[in-house]
Amino acid sequence: MSVDKKPDQEEEFPFLKNGKLAKEKPHKDIRCGFWIFKGPFLQRLATEKAYVLIYGLGGCLMSMSIAYFTGTLTTLEKRYKIPTKLSGLIIVGNDVSMMITSVLAGYFIHKGHRARWIGFGYFTVIIFCLLTSSLHFIYGPGEDALKLTRQFGDYDNSSDFMSIAHKDHKLCMTTDPGCIEQDGTWVPPLVMFIGQFIAGIGISLFWTVGIAYMDDNISKEKTPAMLSISAFLRMLGPAIGYSLASVCLRVYIDPELDPLIQPGDPRWLGAWWIGFLVLAGVTFIFAFLMTMFPKELPSAKVRRINLEESGMQDPKEHKDLSISDMVRSIRRLVTNKVYMYNTFASSFYLFGYFAYWIYTPKYIETQYRQSASVATMATGAIALGFSAAGVLISGFVVSKYKPSGRAMAAWNACVDFLTVAGILCYVVIGCEGSDKLSSMAVTSADNCSASCHCEYVHYAPICSPNNDTYISACHAGCTDKVKDQLGRTLFTGCACVAPSNSTGVPNLRYAVDGACPVDCTKEFIIFLVVMCLLKLIGSSSKSTSLLISLRCIKPEDKSLALGLGGLISSLSAFIPSPIFFGWLLDKYCLVWGKTCSNKGNCWLYDTESLRYAFNLTTALFIFLGGIFNVLVWHHAEDLKIFDDEPSESNKADDKVDNIKLNTKGEDVKISEKLENS
Known part of the structure; x- marks a missing residue:
């Protein structure tokens, strides 16, 4: 059957209704493209699968950018002399903007062109990448980096350069060398914070608007699988972002210069800015x-029209976008017990587990004495791989077996309690050799090194x-x-070291450069196994928790509910959690890298006390999240997740295949009339 459109129907989309043509909204609302970028080929991309793919890959790039910034943060601190406490405030910038924009975006963009708002959110990430990388082109590689290159050092080899350009302040000194001055500036931290703040707006749009658009345009039966696929793609982002950071930091900050030092040198500055340009382009x-x-x-439009024809949805139902109506909507949400309990459960879980997301590399380095590259690989690639697998498996199970809302809430509670059990295992998975290193915290007040002026000597451990292990040769009185003969550096005349004649010289007090070897491989592998299991189990509740939030509210409140949930999460978890656990880590610091202006970064922790305090605190918050999930289970008895007759809701998907649209809006043809439509 073919129906040609009349001239007066130029901007109308016809559907079969009781054997007659029914006028709908202009079909430009379901046409792909804009301006000169439109055509039959693009119209074929107006599908659910295409949206989930672009949405998921865009989310992957968004999480890659944030992970890349985190991976290069230590290099940025060294380059622009940023204290760690200030870098922590910079990271919180995106959470602040998310908190501000999430509710407003979720409510007022509900009736707008949401796909373009999501695209605008992606453009904010581009601005973030370009703003951050612009610091390199404004300030250059820096004097410290230039001094360590052959072109600017004017030395034939690195040994000549090191011996002439630097004095050794690690030894015991009879005069006070003074503190270390910092010549930083406030502009780079401000630019980084602004970039993070702008990126937070995009992240807010991605979550509040993107998920609502997906849920409104995809049938309920397909939503769990589509959510899991998009979440899987997003979770690849941090792993790829950390890997990209690792590759870029192996290149010197100015690739055209010839450095005199190797990447293992703590003064090495990698080309942190290259990755931001790559991410911005992609x-x-x-x-x-x-x-x-x-x-x-198109498929969502046909489903909506079917609901309107059957009387299940009022076609004239439009919300008045006003502040007073938004207040009424918020009041309706905060009195929804299932929604609020589920939101609080997520917030407590995020508060506790967000600490592992940020500080796991540091935890692995301090507790199990692994290198930064190994710690990053374990956190970014291995563990996140199990998280991605958990998301996919849970999406498959939910889509296939269609559990009730109450069953999903019960599983979420079980996940929280299993996570608490795993974290309690972290407490007992300690390394005795690592705990023993805490005893090296010898202060300059000790008699053997009291007159050596070691207060501002940087951390450079030696082994007797x-x-x-001693903090430095100065602290050992060397x-x-x-x-x-083996080329090792020996520090001699060490007053704090017991005499030894192992070198053939009687009563020689000496120590070897570098910390004493500690083997924590066994404990690290056990920790890694437990962590991967927790990632697998914990990620399985992501889609189920989101589905409960989407189904326990009215459809018109969906975007606002996601925005309100983002606001609550930012206020209760994403902003306070890094600050609180950063304070907790600093509380158990034994050795600081002091400078004239502040105490600098921490070099040595009381690992045993930190292990107990850190893990037990996170376990407490996640346990509270489990209690709230039990309350969700109690009140979710009548919660409906799926349609009663999924085959009926999918008729629209079949019907779309029979509707052909041309992009100019001149002809609309219906190729075949569905029986019993």
């Missing part, structure tokens, strides 16, 4: 593609023949250093 492609999607997918 993100631009997906931001452009996202803006191509229509205001409403008795396998005792007065000189030599090279032995």
Whole structure:
């Protein structure tokens, strides 16, 4: 059957209704593209699968950008001399903007062109990347980096450069060398914070608007699988972001210069800015593609019209976008017990587990004495792989077996309690050798090094023949250093070291450069196994918790509910959690890298006390989240997650295949009339 459109129907989309043509809204709302970027090929992309793919990959790039910034943060601190406490405030910038924009975006963009708003959110990530990378082009590689290159050092080899350009302040000194001055500036931290703040707006749009658009344009039976697929794609972002940071930091900050030091040197500054340019370029492609999607997918429009024809939905039902109506909507949400209990459960879980997301690399380095590269790989690639698997498995199980809302809430509670049990295992998975290193915290008040002026000597551990580690040669009272036959650096005249004649020289007090070896491989592997199991189990509740939030509210409150949930999460978890656990880590610091202006960063922790305090605190908050999930289970008895007759709701998807649209809006043809429609 073919129906040609009459001239007076130029901007109307006809559907079969009781054997007659029914006029609907202009079909430009379901047409892909804009301006000159439109055509039959683009119209084929107006599908649920295409949206989930672009949305998921865009989210992957968004999480890659944030993870890349975190991976290069230590290099940025060294380059622009930023204290750790200030870098923590910079990271919180995106959470502050999310908190401000989430509710407003979720409510007022509900009736707008949501796909283009999501694309705008991707463009904010591009601005974040370009703003951050612009610091390199404004300030250059820096004097400290230039001094360590052959072109600017004017030395034939690194040994000449090191011996002439630097004095050794690690030894015991008879005069006070003074504190270390910092010549930083306030502009780079401000630019980074602004970039993070702008990126937070995009993240808010991605969550509040993107998920609501997906849920409104995809049938309820497909939503769990689509949510899991998009979550899986997003979770690849941090792993790839950390890997990209690792690759870029192996290149010197100015690739055209020839450095005199190797990447293992603590003064090495990698090309942190390259990755931001790469991410900005790739993100631009997906931001452009996202803006191509229509205001409403064709399949969703057919489903909506079917509901209106059957009387299940009022076609004239439009909310008045006003502040007073938003207040009434918020009041309706906060009195929804299932929604609020589920939101509080997520907030407590996030408060506790967000600490592992940020500080797991540091935890692995301090507790199990692993290198930064190993710790990052374990956190970013291995563990997140199990998280992605958990999301996919849970999405498959939910889509196949369609559990009730109460069953999902019960599983969420079980996940929380299993996570608490795993975290309690962290408490007992300690390394004795690592705990022993805490005893090296010898202060300058000790008699053997009291007159050595070690207060501002940086952390440079040495190992005595008795396998005792000291903070530095100064703290061990060493007065000189030599090279032995094996090329090792020996510090001699160490007043705090017991005499030894192992070198053939009687009563020689010496120590070897570097900390005493500690083997925590076994404990680290056990920790890694437990962590991967927790990632697998914990990620399985992501889609179920989100489904409960989407189904326990009215459809018109969906975007606002996501925005309100983001606001509560930011206020109760994402902003206070890094600050609180950062304070907790500093509380158990034994050795600080002091400077003239502040106490600097921490070099040595009381690992045993920190392990108990850190893990037990996180376990407490996650346990409270489990209690709230039990309350969700109690009140979710009548919660409906899926349609009663999924085959009926999918008729719209079949019907769309029989509708052909041309992009100019001149002809609309219905190729075949559905029976019993």
